[in-house]
Each structure stands twice: as C-alpha cells, then as structure tokens.
Amino acid sequence: MNHENNRKTRKRQVHFINEDGMVACNPGDIEAANRAQDEGIATTNVSEVTCKKCIAILYKLLKEGKNP
Numbered sequence: 664m665n666h667e668n669n670r671k672t673r674k675r676q677v678h679f680i681n682e683d684g685m686v687a688c689n690p691g692d693i694e695a696a697n698r699a700q701d702e703g704i705a706t707t708n709v710s711e712v713t714c715k716k717c718i719a720i721l722y723k724l725l726k727e728g729k730n731p
C-alpha cells in the first residue's frame with residue numbers, strides 16, 4: 664500500500680472556472696469550485712486547463728462561437 668506515492672505521482676487536473684465562478688465540468692457544485700480554487704487547480708486561462716471534461720466543454724463553447 665503506497666497511498667503517499669500514488670498521491671505524489673498523480674497529476675492534478677486544472678479546471679476551468681467559468682464566468683459564474685463555477686468549475687466548468689461541475690457547474691452546479693459551488694463547493695467543487697471553492698475547493699479547486701483553494702487547491703490552486705482552478706484557472707480562467709484556457710491554455711492552462713488540463714481537465715478533459717473542462718476542455719471538452721470549452722471546445723463546445725468555442726464551437727458555438729461563445730467566449731468561455
């Protein structure tokens with residue numbers, strides 16, 4: 664059991680924070696948004712986002728001609 668090791672090697676996913684201040688992949692969960700910001704894994708810079716779900720949502724917005 665090496666939990667510690669697992670934690671270290673696991674890459675943190677950076678989520679996109681939308682204009683409502685919510686995590687793009689979890690827009691209904693304000694706690695998720697707060698947690699992401701506390702942990703420094705939230706960004707409004709599209710190029711820094713690594714969360715696949717957030718990226719998919721961003722692409723969709725861009726495709727629809729919206730400004731994320």
Ligand SMILES: [Zn+2]
Binds near residue numbers: 688
């Ligand atoms: Zn995300």
